[in-house]
Amino acid sequence: RKEVEQDPGPFNVPEGATVAFNCTYSNSASQSFFWYRQDCRKEPKLLMSVYSSGNEDGRFTAQLNRASQYISLLIRDSKLSDSATYLCVVNGNTGFQKLVFGTGTRLLVSP
Amino acid sequence: DADVTQTPRNRITKTGKRIMLECSQTKGHDRMYWYRQDPGLGLQLIYYSFDVKDINKGEISDGYSVSRQAQAKFSLSLESAIPNQTALYFCATAAGTGNQETQYFGPGTRLLVL
Numbered sequence: 001r002k003e004v005e006q007d008p009g010p011f012n013v014p015e016g017a018t019v020a021f022n023c024t025y026s027n028s029a030s031q032s033f034f035w036y037r038q039d040c041r042k043e044p045k046l047l048m049s050v051y052s053s054g055n056e057d058g059r060f061t062a063q064l065n066r067a068s069q070y071i072s073l074l075i076r077d078s079k080l081s082d083s084a085t086y087l088c089v090v091n092g093n094t095g096f097q098k099l100v101f102g103t104g105t106r107l108l109v110s111p
Numbered sequence: 112d113a114d115v116t117q118t119p120r121n122r123i124t125k126t127g128k129r130i131m132l133e134c135s136q137t138k139g140h141d142r143m144y145w146y147r148q149d150p151g152l153g154l155q156l157i158y159y160s161f162d163v164k165d166i167n168k169g170e171i172s173d174g175y176s177v178s179r180q181a182q183a184k185f186s187l188s189l190e191s192a193i194p195n196q197t198a199l200y201f202c203a204t205a206a207g208t209g210n211q212e213t214q215y216f217g218p219g220t221r222l223l224v225l
Contacts (some may be wrong), residue, residue, distance in 0.1 A: 002173035004153065032212075043201055044154070087153070098169075099214065101153035 003027060004102040006088050012108045017078045023088030024070045027095045032091040033064055035073050035085045038104060044087055047073075078109045114138045115217035117202050123223045124192050132187045132220045134202030142205035143185040144214065145169075145177060147198040154201065160185055192224045 006023045013019045025033075029077050032048035048055065050062040061074040071088055088102035115136045123132050141162045146154040156169030158177040166179055174196060176195065178186045189196055202217040 008151075041199075041219075041221075045216070046213055049213075098156065099154075102122075103151060103153045108172050 002102075003100045004088055004090050006102040006105045008103060008105060010106040010108050012110065013078050014110055015078055015080060017109075018074065018076045019078055019107065020075075021073045021086055021088075021107075022070055023072070023102055023105075024068075025088075025090045025100075026069070027090065027100075028066075028069060030090045033062075033071050034089040034099075034111045035060075035062060036069075036087040036089055036101075038087055039084045044101075047086070063068075078107075080109050080111065083107055113202055113214055115202060117220050119199075119220060120218065121221045123225065125225050126191075126193055130189050130192055130222075132189075132200055132202075132222070134185045134187070134217055136183050136202075136204045136215075136217075138204050138206065138215065139151050140204035140206050140215075141182065142212070143201040144175070144203040144205070145175075145185065145187045146201045146203065147171070147196075148201065148219075149198050157187065157200075189222075189224075192222075194224045197222060197224045201213070 004025050035047040036044040037043040037047045048057050048062050050064045054063045059076045063072045085104040085106045087104045090100050118133045144159045145157040148154050155171050157175050160166045160179045163179050168181050176188045200220045203214040205212045205214045
């Protein structure tokens with residue numbers, strides 16, 4: 001089983017739609033969770049950290065379910081510029097920040 | 112100017128050649144990392160360094176070596192390149208402490224080994 005698993009997509013949605021991605025992780029000792037965004041042929045960039053209580057940043061909402069070991073990302077009112085690959089990232093161990101990256105979920109927002 | 116830079120951005124080389132990928136940062140971060148990314152795979156950690164005197168192997172270090180010349184510079188070398196080292200390579204730096212460390216990536220180096 002992969003340490004971090006994501007549906008690769010692509011998710012094809014029209015502008016204005018709401019879309020949700022899920023990610024599961026295998027290491028129950030993981031303490032930190034993130035969503036990164038990666039545009040084609042570009043570097044990953046931090047989109048948001050994911051906190052136990054859930055957190056929101058504008059149109060983006062992240063949730064963590066420790067019991068089921070999954071993380072979700074909800075994007076409301078999708079924009080064309082949201083088209084990218086979204087990487088679920090989990091730290092593998094406490095202390096040292098060894099990040100484990102999912103393979104990413106590709107989102108395509110169309111007019 | 113970018114905070115994390117990588118050179119070269121693209122490189123084509125032949126099997127058996129030695130090449131070096133360089134990474135520089137102006138963020139003042141102590142922690143630096145080298146990853147590779149292959150299609151359909153997540154980023155894989157090659158080497159990481161917590162400071163100039165502290166260098167550690169990641170999960171796929173075979174065939175690679177690194178040098179931390181200064182706090183701001185972390186180089187990755189392929190001593191004898193082979194085709195399966197064809198990949199997109201990213202350098203990253205990290206800020207923050209403990210579990211809330213955030214990593215910042217350079218623009219990547221696209222390497223093709225023929």
